[in-house]
Amino acid sequence: MNTKYIYSFDEGNKEMKSLLGGKGANLAEMTKIGLPVPPGFTITTEACNDYYENNESITHNIIEEIELHLQKLENNLEKKLGDEKEPLLISVRSGSVFSMPGMMDTILNLGLNDISVVALANNTKNERFAYDSYRRFIQMFSDVAMGVQKYKFENVLDKIKEENGYKFDTELTVEDLKNIVEQFKIIYKREVKSEFPQNPKKQLMLAIEAVFKSWNNPRAITYRKLNDIPNNLGTAVNIQSMVFGNMGQTSGTGVAFTRNPSTGENKLFGEFLMNAQGEDVVAGIRTPEDISTLKDIMPDVYDKFIEITNILENHYKDMQDIEFTIEKEKLYILQTRNGKRTAKAAINIAVDLVADDIIDKKEAIMRIEPNQLDQLLHPTFEEKSLKEANIIAKGLPASPGAACGRVYFNTEKAVDAAKNGEDVILVRLETSPEDIEGMVLSQGILTARGGMTSHAAVVARGMGKCCVAGCSEIKVDEHNKEIRTIDDTLIKEGEYISIDGATGFVYLGKIDKTSAELSGNFKELMNWIDEYRDMNVRTNADNPRDAAIAVKFGAEGIGLCRTEHMFFEEDRIPVVREMILSNTKSQRLVSLEKLLLMQREDFVKIFEVMEERPVNIRLLDPPLHEFLPSDDEIIEELAKSMNIEINDIKKRISDLEEFNPMLGHRGCRLAITYPEIYQMQAKAIIQAAIKIAKESVKVSPEIMIPLVGEVKELKNIRELVIETVENTMKEEGLKIDYTVGTMIEIPRACLTADEIAKEADFFSFGTNDLTQMTFGYSRDDAGKFLGQYMDKDILEKDPFQVLDQNGVGKLIMMATRLSKEVKPNIKLGICGEHGGEPSSVEFCYRMGLDYVSCSPFRVPIARLAAAQASIKNAR
């Protein structure tokens, strides 16, 4: 049997997303439950894949199937595509499995040509509408299907408006529109090198192909990359009979969310424009009206709409994002989908749905995208500073968050500045898909036009990026690169502003921020999370400040405390340098004695914050060269204070230089050469732990030996550390619990984990270095090619951000299995940066790790990801 490539809306349902795309599946579902959906059919995602497999051509049997379904649609509606009496008009829309706002292209009013436009005018008795539709169609078709740039058409429009002194498109007369249509056709011919196609079937095939092609346009690829959507899903194409929101003042079109997507409040939230087509709302060119005003204009339609939104939310058990059109007072639903929302809204909606018994706690937990929590965990403006701040404008609070940065007026400049380490606010009249990269790299986005559902707003919320949209109080001059405020303040490119996406306020200059709190529904949800979570979450923290933030966010211990960061502090570094440059062991011991006192205090403070929670301390890791100065002045000073020749110091520094320091004399290799360094550190840890134990709580430090690749390294150093610890405890007259383990970050450590486990109380996977060595990438250098690797689809994700389960993951699996074979109770954790990345956390859960460890601000994300992993695994 042949594959079925096309489904009528009445043949599908909402479970068929992978075949029909999200839009198509939901159109079918709404048709099934009797909602007013204009009839049509969906060409499947398999047809798209077939198109690419056949060297970008639509095969004969698919064309036949399209014609068959079109004929059915025509028979059903008693209209005919391009007919001179009853012309059928259709829309052609993409619909992939995952919603990809603004990424894919739509063509409305397909079927219009010089003949059917006359019939449309006659049938609707609205010649103006007919020609307005025709000129829109030519413009969209040329742009979307044939790649003719939009501005070429807009120039014509603007010229005619200017000549006639019109302000709005609505002022255009029928004659103006007929004129425009002719001029548009000329542009088409000039640009495409052929006549504008009058054959509607040809229009249709070109449009379908355009949708297929758009699956692989650069912005779609970028969006998929940003959102981790596989490239081989393909897009479906929805062919639907047109309804018109632009048939005069009893028609309109709009978008609504069943709840507030920004706050989660259970109140219809939406906008509409009368006498407009959908594109006018989404593009944000005209600022639309609030949905509540529809009640006054068309109360019956409004009530019907409310009824439908309730049906949809109950049916889908989630907040819906609905597109609708009113054609001459008749309401049509064109699309529904689970609405994108801020993290705050996501949490509030999930908690409310649990309270209303619509979903259970597990479902609520699964509803939250872990990465989205990031929005809630970052600082907001400090109350005090806010009072003194200079408000320069207020826009729409489109995506919450607080951001300060230098203003840039185009993506290119914004990207450059961000890559130079600047904090950037991207300021645009309105954003378009071309701005995606600039938005990703900016701290926040400010637009002058567009509503809460404009491109900027929707995309920023998806990214969890602070955004103030539709800020009409400011004039944005993209050409001269400046903002002018109501009171004539001028802000030039590179100057600082601050924006608050939760309030819509825009401030001059920088404003202090405070850190986030877990409270209200968020706190509630985090409690539920901990009910279902059965993997611990720790934090990477090298100082009491970070440790305290992490504890507030629910960290259950420290998974990685890097001692070298303490060495870099201003009062320490001269002593560290003395130690390194010592010519003899006895000289070195003098410097180490000084460092002992400092390190002990560091550990005391961290233990005080962490109390009885486990603290895993990694002994010195970087190559010694990293601590040495390159600046001549500092070298001179050092020489003076150490009373040695400058040239001796320089020689020593150059001796310590390495070709590949990443693979050099570092980690435990240092301790084989200079055991006294680790002895000092072990002593400092134990002295600090005993001090705390004597004063208040019992602490059990975990001492971690880095960079072990061969069991004998660990055995040698472990013996050294244990001897030091036991001697210290004897001296201090108190015994405490402690463990000694190792970081697993060298491929060979994974391969010989059975041997290494015998000498280790715990393993902590250092996935940063493990990724470097498994791929043979230096993180410091890989930037030179990783971008191209992702552009060319050689790597789907940056392996330094998302754990490479296929390669690095196999080593972790081996190490886990081998170590458990010889020591079933060995404690296993991860402390690389992947410990806070949701898919990597899930992997760690599946591997049976005891904990993940991540930066303080990612602790709640890791907790959520861990809970989701538990729930998924239980299913």
Add this chain to the structure above:
Amino acid sequence: MNTKYIYSFDEGNKEMKSLLGGKGANLAEMTKIGLPVPPGFTITTEACNDYYENNESITHNIIEEIELHLQKLENNLEKKLGDEKEPLLISVRSGSVFSMPGMMDTILNLGLNDISVVALANNTKNERFAYDSYRRFIQMFSDVAMGVQKYKFENVLDKIKEENGYKFDTELTVEDLKNIVEQFKIIYKREVKSEFPQNPKKQLMLAIEAVFKSWNNPRAITYRKLNDIPNNLGTAVNIQSMVFGNMGQTSGTGVAFTRNPSTGENKLFGEFLMNAQGEDVVAGIRTPEDISTLKDIMPDVYDKFIEITNILENHYKDMQDIEFTIEKEKLYILQTRNGKRTAKAAINIAVDLVADDIIDKKEAIMRIEPNQLDQLLHPTFEEKSLKEANIIAKGLPASPGAACGRVYFNTEKAVDAAKNGEDVILVRLETSPEDIEGMVLSQGILTARGGMTSHAAVVARGMGKCCVAGCSEIKVDEHNKEIRTIDDTLIKEGEYISIDGATGFVYLGKIDKTSAELSGNFKELMNWIDEYRDMNVRTNADNPRDAAIAVKFGAEGIGLCRTEHMFFEEDRIPVVREMILSNTKSQRLVSLEKLLLMQREDFVKIFEVMEERPVNIRLLDPPLHEFLPSDDEIIEELAKSMNIEINDIKKRISDLEEFNPMLGHRGCRLAITYPEIYQMQAKAIIQAAIKIAKESVKVSPEIMIPLVGEVKELKNIRELVIETVENTMKEEGLKIDYTVGTMIEIPRACLTADEIAKEADFFSFGTNDLTQMTFGYSRDDAGKFLGQYMDKDILEKDPFQVLDQNGVGKLIMMATRLSKEVKPNIKLGICGEHGGEPSSVEFCYRMGLDYVSCSPFRVPIARLAAAQASIKNAR
């Protein structure tokens, strides 16, 4: 039942080496077959391990067992240790499983004390002999068992000789010797802080313990490391009743090989000294006489000895190294073992034994130590240069080979110089075990004293190191660091000499060398090897010269031809730099067009040498930065020739610098960025192959993509290469066979080898980089700690020399298994430097690799190792 820790010589046999050590097992065997071996017993290697397990103490039950066996020996000989009438004297000698010449210590004449020495004098009617034996015993016991330095005793001896105007020890009178004994006892008391032990059992226990301890003395550890002998074998101790070679002019002692250990000639080869103990021969202090002169002195003893040597060689089916003593015309055999030999001798003996039907071809192959062949494969002095060379002396041709170097007179200086990259000739009066490191690092060894079986000669032959021994024509002044020749030429430290270990000639200055040939028995053996070998051996060669040498040595193809080496040549590098510094692709293409012509010629020449043999060419691998100049002058020139600003070039150079170039933008990563480079190389390879194919033989190049870690890298580049190849073949109008594969040198490539195999016709394991990344060691930097790692026994071997089967090997095993699962016929090889290291070659064989590839001079070694692996595996 208790473990049996002691075996009488009549209880064991030659198969019990691991328990009795080599010496003990052979003493037992000789006893068994009725040879005249002085009776005794062996304490097992297990007793030695027991000693170390019991915190370096001999346990009670072992002591009891020793006493029991001693009693049996006393009863048997009707003598008693320390007896005032019939005193038993014994020797205490170490005997480990593997022969370790000079490494372990021997004590003779044990049992002598102030009482038994009188009895010995009475019984032998030779007071002088008795006291000479006593003073020797005190000296050896003090040195070996108690660590008192020898020179302290020798000073006394020298002083007495000087006072009396004696030249030789033999001139010492009985009174002198009694005096010496007393003085020695005083030295003992002063140094050891206790009286010299008069209780013979105490002497014995201390001596046994000294042997056990010597197992772990630094020189033994060094020897084991150099010879890959495990540390946990332990040593046995042989207790044997004494026979005396120093009982006057009818007594003597000697060493003989059943064949010539230097050439393999089937003729008794040996030396002896009349009226001497064994130590006098081995230490090389007196120059001994040739074994043939024994026939004149004692014809009966000589005939008996000849008979015994024949028995022994036939019994052991191998050339024997035999120690004997004649006590008053009665012959005793004290030791036999398979004799150490040069590679040349090993081959000649093996081939002769096959000819005589004593062993078969397989056994002959197994008899040759692959690494030993190295001796035969290295250059000898060029005939022509030799004729003009200035001979300054002639010594004994102790170990063949030709060496030039600067002279150094002690190990410390020699080691320093060698580590600074100098070629060194170590010149000593005579060598001792302390010189081992210096011998290892020298090009050759020259001694003024000692015979063909002196320490220097035996050890140098074992190492395959060129040695001229006993060169009495020169005066070596170790103190003033100079050599004075017969004609008064003075050679000072650091000056060049050349030595020929095959002729014994010493030359002034440097002499040109020529490369080696496979001929005669060597050729014959290599033919046998190829009968049993079923893994191919290729070579790593980047130029026609190396390729030709390798073919001569039996290489069956090129396993790695590194194209970048061609880029570095003087006429190329400016073009390469232009190419790298191009700002645009079209600029780059201009430079690449020039390089194409050059590379094509390179490949043509290599194909001409290799003919129909496979040639595997690796495309560009190193980071581009490596090709760029750092010298300001060259940069200036380059700027001028390229017509760009100096600062632009400098900026470009600094942009290309990397923190960890090893893990940076190199290998196939370059081709993702600059596909045109690989396109040029692929084109050059195919054009060259087609040229050769048109002119003479069919060549089938293998195109190798380096540094693949992810299948999509390979897929992308493979497509590019194939497209280029197909286009080139179309242009040239001829099709040839070619394959495209990849180097497996990134851990992730091994982990995902199933995916990668789908896109590869072959895998070649690049074990150099694979070792770097698996261990996280940079080969350029690891020198800073690898030495310490081996000293501290953290690593047994340098993983860059001997493949780490435990870690890197696991990855290779995974890759082999995974790739064969998806592509059973995939061609697998290795091209890292391990491809010529015997244990690594055996590993490759076990993994089922199709070939190993190594440097040209190691090809015969790899062939032998491969044949041995086949034979071992078949067993």
